[in-house]
Amino acid sequence: MRATIMYGAGDVRVETVPDPVLQQPTDAIVRVVRACVCGSDLHPYHNMPATPGGSPMGHEFVGVVEETGREVSTLKKGDFVIAPFAWSDGTCDFCREGLQTSCRHGGFWAGNGIGGGQAEAIRVPLADGTLVKAPVGEDSELMPSLLTLSDVFGTGYHAAVKGGVNQRTTVTVIGDGAVGLMAVLSAKRLGAERIILMGRHKTRTDLGLEFGATDVVAERGDEGIEKVRELTGGDGTHVVLEAVGHMPAYEQSLGVVRPGGVISRVGVPQYEEAPIGFGTLFGPNITLTGGPAPVRAYIEELMPDVLDGKIEPGKVFDHTVGLDDVAEGYRAMDFRESLKVLVRP
Amino acid sequence: MRATIMYGAGDVRVETVPDPVLQQPTDAIVRVVRACVCGSDLHPYHNMPATPGGSPMGHEFVGVVEETGREVSTLKKGDFVIAPFAWSDGTCDFCREGLQTSCRHGGFWAGNGIGGGQAEAIRVPLADGTLVKAPVGEDSELMPSLLTLSDVFGTGYHAAVKGGVNQRTTVTVIGDGAVGLMAVLSAKRLGAERIILMGRHKTRTDLGLEFGATDVVAERGDEGIEKVRELTGGDGTHVVLEAVGHMPAYEQSLGVVRPGGVISRVGVPQYEEAPIGFGTLFGPNITLTGGPAPVRAYIEELMPDVLDGKIEPGKVFDHTVGLDDVAEGYRAMDFRESLKVLVRP
Incomplete structure (x- = not known):
């Protein structure tokens, strides 16, 4: 599949990488329907030292479940899901307190063997705890607003x-x-x-x-x-x-x-x-x-108003690029030509 | 009257100064029954540059009202009162919110023409807002515990x-x-x-x-x-x-x-x-x-348990000095020979 890799400041490339596969029985594989570029992605875009191996990018995405590990019980192939920018088990004391960013077994995308969201697909650890189903099809006009639940709106x-x-x-x-x-x-x-x-x-x-x-x-x-x-x-x-x-x-x-x-x-x-x-x-x-927002704690609370069209947080997206043009998306945000860039893999 | 004046680091003296007099119609004059030395008094005791005019000391005291200005309506001569370590009008928005340390017309003892509590008497500005009556006589055994409501307990x-x-x-x-x-x-x-x-x-x-x-x-x-x-x-x-x-x-x-x-x-x-x-x-x-505690906000809440003897915060006082020996009180606290020094004018 294709995925976004950053190799250093200003050096964003879309490359072919191995397709993600289930590794743990609690994993799910999600095909990314929409991703985006975050203001915080601009920090490495400015400062990242040259890194030969590169680093996968993207921590905001919505998509469709393609495959689930045998211990995943709340999701099935075909479910449309919203991913918060941290993955979490949903069961530890921190998760129950609504501080999923401090989950005892959780972590963040694009590191420690987990890919980034600016890609065609991604392995989601602890899928039951992490992902939130949304009752929409992937052609819904609500896509940009639902995507904001992945990070910016919750933040x-x-x-x-x-x-x-x-x-x-x-x-x-x-x-x-x-x-x-x-x-x-x-x-x-x-x-x-x-x-x-x-x-x-x-x-x-x-x-x-x-x-x-x-x-x-x-x-x-x-x-x-x-x-x-x-x-x-x-x-x-x-x-x-x-x-x-x-x-x-x-x-x-x-x-x-x-x-x-x-x-x-x-x-x-x-x-x-x-x-x-x-x-x-x-x-x-x-x-x-x-601090870093435990957006997982807010998705269910904020989603109904998005589904009803009562609020339209997706208006923050003023620019859309295909995955192959994601580098242009970084550039446009960096030059403030764009407020926030939607990525359509 | 006698009052404590600090002239520089380690230089604490008890001197004869003019008796306080009513200056504003909202003032009261309080005869100090008990005062004490605060841990924060040790900061100038360590660091204060030599100051020829000196600085009055003490911001914790309980006492008896001796005289009130013509606009003071809730207090009369003979009332036993607790003074919080900041004086305040009790009516502005900050006071109503319980942040009397940010009172729009208030201030702190021992500065701007207001004396300190380590003295025989003191002028209390905005007496209606500042002072809290306590239903005890000045010979009450509860004196040390009531005095903690002036600062340390509320803090x-x-x-x-x-x-x-x-x-x-x-x-x-x-x-x-x-x-x-x-x-x-x-x-x-x-x-x-x-x-x-x-x-x-x-x-x-x-x-x-x-x-x-x-x-x-x-x-x-x-x-x-x-x-x-x-x-x-x-x-x-x-x-x-x-x-x-x-x-x-x-x-x-x-x-x-x-x-x-x-x-x-x-x-x-x-x-x-x-x-x-x-x-x-x-x-x-x-x-x-x-931050600095708006202790005025807590006195009424904490006083009943003190009056009932349910709690004894006054146990923090492990040393008592007369006013003339207040310098010895500073020394004892500085050398950690004393936890907190009570001053009996």
């Missing part, structure tokens, strides 16, 4: 849930990438009446307004902080959803959060040390939370 | 509340100082069944066991982390209450917190930058919370 939702968003909280979302826009949609879903979106790409912030943002702040740095404070009577917002991951976004979070408030991060931090002392988090009793 | 309780302690959470308390021991008592009060106290002073950890700790870990650093992990099946605890404030205590918190768990800090951080990236907080979805 934005995790930010909002961990941030404690509700109808009494004001919210700032930092970042107008796909996750930031999903954080807006999620904050709206959880009842927030005031959602300030910080981003400077008009087509994206326009989509953010459609998803529920009430204000857009295009300014960055101190000017952006000042603007949010102006909009909130000088106080900042109860919750800040940080969907970028770079230090300036964290600094911006500190600048716009209200005393007693919460900064919820889902942008993968590209730093390790940061200010958290008396002058930043401690003095004003700010809570810092977030 | 330990804040740690536990922000940490989300309940009967389903396991807890590690870092630090066997007075606040750490109060954090143990608070975790017990909130239902925690497993409370691991990290501390190496046996008389203190013995008191911790009396307050509800189930395990004591005397080891520090990696060895201490390993010990806590052994006690918790390798996982660490759901909640860590950090009651020290130095970087090694933060590092220890990172080492003993379970994925998805909470580190709640009430030790005043003596650092600004610290690790919070993928390898520490983000990857395992750890929440970092805490």
